[in-house]
Amino acid sequence: MNARPSHAESDPVLTAASVLRRAEAARVYEVAEHTALDLAPLLSTRIGASVLLKREDQQPVFSFKLRGAYNRMAQLDEVQRAKGVIAASAGNHAQGVALAASRLGIRATIVMPVTAPQVKVDAVRRFGGNFVDVVLAGDSYSDAQTEAQRLRDALDATFVHPFDDPDVIAGQATVALELLDQHPGPLHAVFVPVGGGGLLAGVASVIKARRPDVRVFGVQACDADAMVRALDKGERIVLEDVGLFADGTAVKQVGALTFSLCQQYVDGMLRVDTDAICAAIRDIYQDTRSVPEPSGALALAGLKQYAAAHGHCDGALVAIVSGANMNFDRLRFVAERAEVGEQREAVFAVTIPEQRGSFRRFCHALGQHAITEFNYRIGDARAAHIFVGIQTAQRGERAALANAFRDNDFGVLDLTDDELSKLHLRHMIGGRSSLAHDERLYRFDFPERPGALARFLERMHPDWNISLFHYRNHGADYGRILVGIQVPPSEDALFQRFLTTLGYRYIDESDNPAYRLLLRV
Incomplete structure (x- = not known):
């Protein structure tokens, strides 16, 4: 390989002042747009501080x-x-x-x-x-x-280096020039997504040159934190692997120029996990009706983490929404994980006795908490193992729920932070079971309101056993559940009367080919 120096390597050492001069002369507006600095009203109310979004997702290429x-x-x-x-x-x-x-x-x-x-x-x-x-x-x-x-x-x-180049850094730095002009009032901190560091280096340099009182924080995904580690160690390091969920910032080593600038002008770094990024994507959607890509929501995830830890802020908090090149297929995963990221869902494996009335007793142990997901398949004559998601308002409620289960002599395992369970095992509860004799499979639709699931269980005949159960709250007006119910043939008339008086729409799936192939004994 040719060893000639790159444009970045041959350039003199950059400072905040030199980056500012380059940014002021940058030729970005021959093609780029001045993007909006939007208030996020819903999130601002929830956090208790003015949250502003610098909308780089509005560029012609949907990225800064x-x-x-x-x-x-x-x-x-x-x-x-x-x-x-x-x-x-x-x-x-x-x-x-x-x-x-x-x-x-x-x-x-x-x-x-x-x-x-x-x-x-x-x-x-x-x-x-x-x-x-x-x-x-x-x-x-x-x-x-x-x-x-x-x-x-x-x-x-x-x-053309994506981040470690003086002209590239200067171009990205124009984001800071815009937001400082757009918000001359009190500004507590600006949060910037980080991959190789070009945007962070440029933004931090301009802000410290223009308004040194404003804090600047970089935000990285936990599994792609090359800048965090480099700043902690005092030298650039190379990650062996990087996570690919936030693919736009999946960089194994930060730039030499960007590292030097960040060492001088960045106030701190924050790491956020996948669930927090998904929650931030949803927050941006709820306030703007736009959907950022995972890297585009990194800064807001870090802003929320900072606000939760520091409380009152003496000015606005700005998150740079860096891009919106989201694969549509990822939206299902994002929606699934956003509740956990917002600490609005706790996930448990609960073991209850395999006997009549156990499900109802389990529901009563939940108190006023709504069930967001319920997966169960009969597999043991003595104990039922349930995968359950439960709506919460804050992380501290997880411990209280676990204690409530234990008070009812239920075994409990908190899976909220377990990646294997959330990503894979929740979809693998089930299979054929020799215990599922006389099983009938039904789908039910019911109005999605608090207590609807418990009311369904309470109307069940006490002699009929539930052998399979799947429910997931998708935020719709109607909830949908799949239930396997063990009903002897001699009680068919009684079961039909139960269906007609239940008041919920139902569909008999007992002869469904997929059910017969994969689940039925």
Whole structure:
């Protein structure tokens, strides 16, 4: 590989003042938009502080990355433009380079990891048109970068770094110029999502140069925290692996320039987990009716964590919503995990006696708490093992619920923080059971209101055993449950009378081919 220095390596040491000068001269608005700084009224009320969202998801490529990519490419001379550019990206930088290439008439080869969301790959091709070639290589941004550097030397093209470049940092820093102009009043802190550190380095530099009293915090996913670890250790480190949920910030090593700037001007770093990111995605949707990608919601997840720990703030809190290139298929997972991330759902494995009335006794132990999910399949003649989700208002209620179960002599295991259970095991409760004789399978719809599930159980005939049960609250007006009920053939007339007097819509699934294949004995 050619050892010639990169643009970033040959540049003099950057300071807050020099980044500010570069940002003020940046050519981002030839293609980028001045984005809104919106109040999040619902979240502000809940947190007790003014929460503002810097809406970089409103850019033409639905991400702030366009600013840095265009500013860097606009600085190329005619010889460099003729040779073209190389870029590596998990998706958002790629879209910025692609649009810049088509606007400036520059050939671009863009390397993306094979794990990049398809929505981003398709967008790169759409924005770049005939000026862009897309190459898929590796599982992360770092892998794609290695391939891009190889191609750079082979093609003698200019490498457009997604974060570790003075012009890229300056382009991203224009986000801070805008938000300071938009909010000249009291400002407590700005929260910035972090991958390689370009946005954080630029924003922190400008804010400390213009308003040094304003705090700046970087936010990373727990499983992609290269900047957190680097700042803690005092030197750049390389992560062995990175999580891919927040793919836009899945970087194994931060930049040299960005690390130096963050060391000088960042007030602190925060780590957030997947559940907290999902909760932040929902918060942004509820206040704006837009859906950010996971990395786009990182900053708000960190803001919420900070507000919960520090209480009163002497000014507004700003979260940069960095992008909205969300794969539609991820929305199901996000909705599933948002309740836990907001600490509004606790998840337990509860063991109750396999005897008549146990389910009703279990429901009574819940008090006023609503059930959000209920999975059960008969498998043991003595004990029933239930996977249950329960609505909570705060994390401290988990312990109280566990104690309530124990007071009723139920075995209990708190699974709220167990990734295996939340991601996989909740969907694997069941299978065939030799104990499920005389089983009839029914789907029921009932109005989704507090106590509806308990009322259903109370109307059950005491001699009929529940052998299978699945329920999940999806926030709709009607709840849907799947129930296996063991009813002897001699009691068919009594069972039909129960169905007609229950008052809930029902569908007999006893002859459903999938049920007969997978669950029925």
